[in-house]
Amino acid sequence: MAMNPTDTALPLRDFPGLAELQDLVIPPSASSQPAVDALKDGRLTLQCCANCHRHRLPVAPVCPYCGSSAFDWKASTGQGVVVSWVRYPRSYLPAFEALIPYVVLCVELTEGPRLFGRLVGKDVEPRIGMPVSAVIERWTDGGHAVAFAATDGAA
């Protein structure tokens, strides 16, 4: 996959819980495989419409803004702001048992799309509007998923 040469890989860390990610992610298809592969290389990639140049998530065959099916893969900067957040005082999935209470963010990336990710770091109080940066977590089975950390100096 041709990547933007100016992009940089995102920080990589180990997922602090215990679980096999493969049980918790959408099974990849040929359509989503480029994004899954890029995540292993430390990049969060988005489809970018070749017609209206807007980014989108999740992987979809049609641009939600203009209806075009032509697109390019683009690497995200991983920078965004918190649109909303929730906190789980208990875990309903074994993977997160050791992390409670944990916070899940809805983040709007600077490129536009929104996605959900866990807030990394227990001592960070979430707030709407808080700048965050994507990190990539490596799970015990070698899978990779996106989480978010408060951008330095922003918490």
Place this chain on the structure above:
Amino acid sequence: MDSRFASSVAIAGVGTLPFTRGEVKESVASFANRAVELALDDCGLERRQLDGLLIHIGSPRGLDYDEMATLLALETRFASQTWAHGRFAGTVIQHAAMALDHGLADYVVCLAAFVNTRFGHHGRVGFPGFSENLREGGGPHAETLHAGLVLPAGGTAMALQRYLHKYNVDREKLAAVALGQRRNALLNPLATMTQPMTLADYQASPYIVEPLRRLDCSVPVDTSVAVILTRADRAKDLRKPPVYLRSYQGIAAGPREFVFGQRGLGINQSEEFDYRPLGGDEPVFRAAGVMPGDVDTLHCYDGFTPHVMWTLERFGFAPMGEAADWMQNGRIELGGELPVNTSGGHLSEGHSNGWGQTAEIVRQLRGEAGPRQIPGCKLAMWATTFGDAVLYGNEPH
């Protein structure tokens, strides 16, 4: 008045079993059949006259249409079944109406018979449909497992947090929904919740997913409700007064919708925008030639307390962003301006996927609601956060 829907279809009979947790020991077919028998008795029809069957929630919590028809000895010439989610109560009624309008059947029974409590809690590992969390487009309520965003409550909590921020709303005002519907349930012998709830109880209730508390959440129950519909001209000759379908509109979906949140909040993939509800210009009102202020009682999908607030806004009962204030001081309770979910709703009667409310609409319009009866109730509405609605009346127009 737009007369596209001149009440060609009516509810003729309803059968409802008590909403309970862990008490149903019989087969689902037996559980379903008891509701069908009550509904047949309610309208005076014979089983052999039922020639249409609609199933809401199939196997394994309920039964699929084919086994239901076989086990209940229904010889149907029209049958269908929806996806196993609560959001389709209005849609099931609409399918019945369209089938009747087009002559696919003469008497359609809509059957919501499902035993949830044998399977644990919705959204937990092991509950039927858990694998839906890994659909291509994400979970049905925005569940995102790798992020730890689980349970239907997660998506609603995410939308609520954004809503509170965007419209500067005090979340404590949701107590009006939880307390009001509990008071209704205490007047309803079918309801699962039988203990009073105080404001202190509500405020002390622990977070399930902050900012949603346990008492903001509906109560899972086992449900068996049968609703028989027929053409309005046939319904007039049956045992009970017809409850006419005045108008209806379908579920909204697409990139601007998030099923468990108000429009325009920008949760999940939906874009943030300045949502201005159509209110009285919603097709359901225009088709019936009425306005929100004409509705005597509102019944809505209330998986969680914010859904009531958002339904009030979406259908123009309360101004956008102001429903939390609007619904205070008993305004949505019996005796108030707009009694909501008078049987207790999913929050306190039990999560019947909209069928407890449908049965209650029929009672209210027939004058059978006992201590919960709204005097002179003529027009009742089913409506949801996700945009579908049915207007019911005790007159055809």
